Amino acid sequence: MQSVVQGSVRELVAEQFRSTAFDQEREMQPLTDNLVLLDSGLDSLCFAIIVAQLEDDLGVDPFSDLDDGFFPVTFADFVKLYEAAVEKAAA
Amino acid sequence: MTSLRRRVAQASPATARLHSPAASVGLADLAAHTGLGAARGQLAGAAVLLRTAEQLGAAQALVELDGLARRLVLCPPDLADEHLALVVETAGLDAVVTDAPDEALAPLGLPVHVLSEPTEAVPERDAERATEWLLFTSGTTGAPKMVIHSLAGLTGAIRPATTAANRVVWGTFYDIRRYGGLQILLRALTGGVSLILSDTHERPADHLVRLGALNVTHLSGTPSHWRRALMTPQMAAIAPGYVRLSGEIADQAVLDNLRRAFPSAAIGHAYASTEAGVGFEVNDGFEGFPASIVDAPGPVEMKVEDGSLRIRSTRTASAYAGDEPALADAEGFVDTGDMVELRGDRFHFAGRRNGVINVGGLKVHPEEIEAVLNRHPAVAASLVRGRKNPITGAVVTAAVTLVDPAAAETPEAQRELRASILDSCRAALPPHKAPASVQFVPSLAVTPGGKIDRAHA
Numbered sequence: 001m002q003s004v005v006q007g008s009v010r011e012l013v014a015e016q017f018r019s020t021a022f023d024q025e026r027e028m029q030p031l032t033d034n035l036v037l038l039d040s041g042l043d044s045l046c047f048a049i050i051v052a053q054l055e056d057d058l059g060v061d062p063f064s065d066l067d068d069g070f071f072p073v074t075f076a077d078f079v080k081l082y083e084a085a086v087e088k089a090a091a
Numbered sequence: 092m093t094s095l096r097r098r099v100a101q102a103s104p105a106t107a108r109l110h111s112p113a114a115s116v117g118l119a120d121l122a123a124h125t126g127l128g129a130a131r132g133q134l135a136g137a138a139v140l141l142r143t144a145e146q147l148g149a150a151q152a153l154v155e156l157d158g159l160a161r162r163l164v165l166c167p168p169d170l171a172d173e174h175l176a177l178v179v180e181t182a183g184l185d186a187v188v189t190d191a192p193d194e195a196l197a198p199l200g201l202p203v204h205v206l207s208e209p210t211e212a213v214p215e216r217d218a219e220r221a222t223e224w225l226l227f228t229s230g231t232t233g234a235p236k237m238v239i240h241s242l243a244g245l246t247g248a249i250r251p252a253t254t255a256a257n258r259v260v261w262g263t264f265y266d267i268r269r270y271g272g273l274q275i276l277l278r279a280l281t282g283g284v285s286l287i288l289s290d291t292h293e294r295p296a297d298h299l300v301r302l303g304a305l306n307v308t309h310l311s312g313t314p315s316h317w318r319r320a321l322m323t324p325q326m327a328a329i330a331p332g333y334v335r336l337s338g339e340i341a342d343q344a345v346l347d348n349l350r351r352a353f354p355s356a357a358i359g360h361a362y363a364s365t366e367a368g369v370g371f372e373v374n375d376g377f378e379g380f381p382a383s384i385v386d387a388p389g390p391v392e393m394k395v396e397d398g399s400l401r402i403r404s405t406r407t408a409s410a411y412a413g414d415e416p417a418l419a420d421a422e423g424f425v426d427t428g429d430m431v432e433l434r435g436d437r438f439h440f441a442g443r444r445n446g447v448i449n450v451g452g453l454k455v456h457p458e459e460i461e462a463v464l465n466r467h468p469a470v471a472a473s474l475v476r477g478r479k480n481p482i483t484g485a486v487v488t489a490a491v492t493l494v495d496p497a498a499a500e501t502p503e504a505q506r507e508l509r510a511s512i513l514d515s516c517r518a519a520l521p522p523h524k525a526p527a528s529v530q531f532v533p534s535l536a537v538t539p540g541g542k543i544d545r546a547h548a
Contacts, residue, residue, distance in 0.1 A: 023513070024522060037322050038295060044319055044451055045522055048482040052527035055478075063344055063481030071321035071348050 009058070009086050010079045016053050017075075020046050033076035040075070060085040094158025094219050095242055095280065096122055102283035109279070110287045110305055111147045112297075116209070118283060121154045124209035131159065133186065134204065136220065138162035140179060140187045142170075146267050146288045148190025148206055150276055155206070156188065157222045157242055164225040164237065167268045168291060174235050175199060181413035182225055182237060225412050226270055228365045229338070229452065238366050238408035238418065246277050247390070247406040248369035262287040262302045262331075264312030264320070270365040271338040275311050296325045303328030311335040314345045314360075315451045315483055321348050337361040339449060339484045340440045343378045350376060366418060367425045368406030379439040392424075399444050400427045446545055448477035448485050450523040455487055457545070460526065463519045467512050469493055474535050474543050478528065486527035492535055499531045 014031050021028035021042060028041045037047065055061045062085035072078040093101075100122035107118040125131060139160045143149040149165065156163045164182050172195035178184070179199050187196055187203045196203050224240040261279050265272030266289060279286035287305050289298060299320060302310065310331040312320070317336060320326050334349055334356050341360035349358050362370040362380070370391055373380045385393045391404040401424040408425075410418050419425045428445065431438040448455040457475035464473035471492045477485040491512070499505045509529050516525040536544040 023517070036324055038319065044315065044482050047322075048451070048480045048486050049527040051480060051482060052478060052486045052488065056528050056530070061481075064479070070351065071318060073322055073324050 009083045012057060013050075013054065013079050013082055016050050016057070017042070020050050020053070024049070031075050033074065035075040036073060037075060037078060054082060058082065058086055058089075060089050092219070092221055092241075092243060094222075095277075096154050096158060096213070097219070098246075098281045099154060099283075102281055104283050107279070107283050107285045109147060109150055110285065110301075111145065112290045112293055112301065114147060116147060116151070118280065118285075120209055121151060121280075123213060125155060125211050125213050126151060126207035126209040127155055127188070127204060128207070128211060130188075130204040131155075133202065134160055134188070136161050137186045138164075138182060138184045140164050140166065140175075140182075140184045140199075140201070142166040142175075142187065142189050142196070143206075143268075144189075144191040144193075146272075146290070149268050150280075150288075151209060152188050152190070152206055153276075154280070155209075157224075158219050160222055161220065162223040162225060165227075165268055165273070167227050168266050170227065170235060177234060178237070226273070226365050226408075229269060229454075236415065237412040239410050239412055240368075240408050242277075244368060244406050244408070245273065246281055247404070248274070248363075249278050249281060251282070258308065259284040260287065260306055260308050261285065262305075262307035262310045264289055264298075264310075264316035265338070266291070271311070271313065271363065274337075274363065274369065295319055295323050299323055299325040300328050303330075307331055309333040309335070311337065313338040313452060314341045315339060317345055317349060318482055321345070321352065326352060332356055334358045335361060337363050339452065341378055342479075342481075344481060346376055346378060362400075364427060366408050367402045367427050368404060368408065370400075370402050370404075370427075377437070379434075379437045382433060382436050382438055385438065394424065395431055395433075395438070396424075396426075398430045398432075398441075400429050400431050400438075401425065402427060442477065446476070448475075448487055450477075450485055450487065451483035453523050455524050457487075460487060460489065460516070460520065460524055461543075463516055464489055464491060464512065464526075466519075467515050469495070469498055469508055470512065472535050472543065474545070475526065476545075480527075483523075487524060488528040488530070489526040490530050490532045490535065492532055496531075496533065505531060 017031060024046050026041050029035055062081045072081055099118055103118035103122055105119055108115045137160050139156055141152050141163050175195060187201050190206045192203055192205055225237045226240055228236045228238060261275055261284055263272050263275040267273055267276040287302055287307055307329055308331055314336050334353055358376060359372045359374040361372045371384055385395060394401050403424045408418055428443055430441045430444055432441045446457050460475040461473045464470050471494045473489055473491040475487060475489050478488045480486045493499055499508050512529055538544045
C-alpha cells in the first residue's frame with residue numbers, strides 16, 4: 001500500500017467510482033476535477049461504499065482524521081483528500 | 092390540556108408561515124380555519140389514520156385533529172401500502188384523513204376524508220379532548236411498530252425561544268412526518284415562528300438555495316443530512332445562527348466541519364428517539380456527552396445499566412401500540428439500546444445492543460445479511476458488522492470463511508469470488524443492506540454455545 005504513487009491514487013479512486021456506479025446501476029457523469037460529487041449521479045450510499053472500499057484497498061480513511069480537511073465538494077477535492085492521506089500513511 | 096390548534100392560536104404572530112417549495116400557509120390561518128368541513132363531526136372522538144402526500148397537508152391535519160380525534164396515526168412518507176391494513180388493525184382505526192386520495196386506501200374499508208384548504212372558520216367553542224399521537228419507530232423495514240405519545244410529551248423539551256420569535260426562521264432537512272422533523276414542526280407551531288419544510292423531490296442544492304432565500308436562522312437534520320449539505324457548494328447560500336443535529340450519533344468530524352462552515356453559529360447535537368423522546372442536548376462542540384448529566388436529577392433522568400443508556404422522563408412514549416412488550420422497565424426507564432462507554436469524564440456511543448447497524452437512518456439486522464451470505468455455495472460461515480462511515484454513519488461489512496479456502500488464493504480469484512458473493516447479496520437485499528466490504532478470513536470465533544461470537548469477533 002505504501003508503494004502507491006500519487007497518480008495511481010487518482011486512478012484507483014476513479015476506478016472505485018466507476019465500479020460502484022456499475023454495481024449500484026447508476027449513470028455517472030464523466031469524472032472531471034470540477035464535477036460536484038452530489039451532481040455526479042451517485043447517491044450517499046454510493047459514496048459510503050466508495051469510502052469503505054478505498055479503506056480496504058488503501059488502508060486509509062481520511063474522513064476519520066479531518067483535523068485540517070474539509071468535506072469534499074468536487075471530485076478533485078475527494079482525490080486530494082486520499083492523496084494526502086496516503087502520503088501521510090507512508091511518511 | 093390545551094389542543095395544538097389553541098396553542099398555535101396563542102403563539103402565532105401574523106407573519107409566521109409554513110413554507111413548502113410549492114406553497115405557503117400562515118400559522119394564524121391554520122389555527123383559525125378548517126379544511127375538513129362537516130367531516131369534523133365524524134372525526135370527533137375517532138381514531139384516525141393520517142396519510143398525506145405532502146408535508147404541508149400533514150401539518151394542517153395535525154392541527155385539525157389534535158383535540159378533536161381520540162387517536163391519530165402519523166404515517167411516514169415511506170410507509171409501504173402493504174402495511175396499511177396491519178396498522179389499521181393494530182391501532183384500531185376508524186377513519187382516514189388525507190390530502191390526496193389514492194387507491195391504496197380503498198381496501199381498508201374506512202371512510203376517507205380529504206383535506207381542503209383551511210378557509211372555513213372553526214366554531215368558537217371547539218372540542219378539547221386528549222389525543223393520542225401514534226408515531227412509527229424509525230428506520231424499520233419489516234412490519235412497522237408504533238409508539239404512543241401525547242402532545243404534552245412531544246413538546247416537553249421545547250423551551251421558550253431566547254431570540255424574538257419574529258426573527259427566528261426554522262428549517263429542517265427532516266420530513267416532519269418523522270419524529271425528528273415533528274419536533275421542529277411543533278417548535279414552530281407552538282412558538283409562533285416560521286418553518287421551511289423539506290421536500291423529497293427537491294435536490295439538496297435547490298433546498299439549500301431555498302433555505303437561504305427565506306433567511307433560515309435555525310436549521311436541523313441528522314449528521315447524514317449535514318454531511319450531504321457539507322458536500323454541496325450551495326451550503327454557502329445559508330448562514331444559520333443555530334445548527335442542530337439529531338437522530339444519529341454525531342461524530343467529531345461532522346461537528347468540526349460544521350464549526351468551520353459556520354464559525355459564529357451555536358452548534359448542538361440532541362439525543363432523541365421516537366421511543367425515548369428528546370433526552371438531552373450537547374452544546375460544547377464535542378462528540379459524546381458529559382458523564383455529569385447521567386444520574387443527575389432533572390426532568391430527564393438517565394442511567395447506564397448493562398452498558399446501555401436508559402432514560403426516564405415525561406417525554407418518552409407511554410407504550411407500544413398493539414401486542415408488544417412493555418416499553419419501559421418497572422421504574423419507568425426506557426432502554427434506548429444505545430451502548431455507551433465512559434472515556435475520561437465523557438460518555439461515547441459504541442453501537443447498538445443487538446448489533447443493529449444504522450445505515451443513514453435505516454436499520455439493518457446482521458442476521459438477515461448473514462443468512463443471505465450463507466446461502467452462497469462458496470461461503471461456510473459469515474459475520475456481519477457495522478463499520479463507521481463518514482457519509483452514512485455506518486455501512487454493512489462482512490467477514491466470511493470459505494468452504495474451500497483455496498478458492499481465494501490469488502487476488503484474481505478473490506476478486507471474482509467477492510463479486511459473485513456481492514451479486515447474490517444485491518439480488519436478495521435492498522442496496523443499503525448489501526455489504527460495502529467483504530473480507531475473507533481463515534476462521535470466525537465461536538462461543539461455547541456454538542454460535543458465531545459477535546462480541547469478540
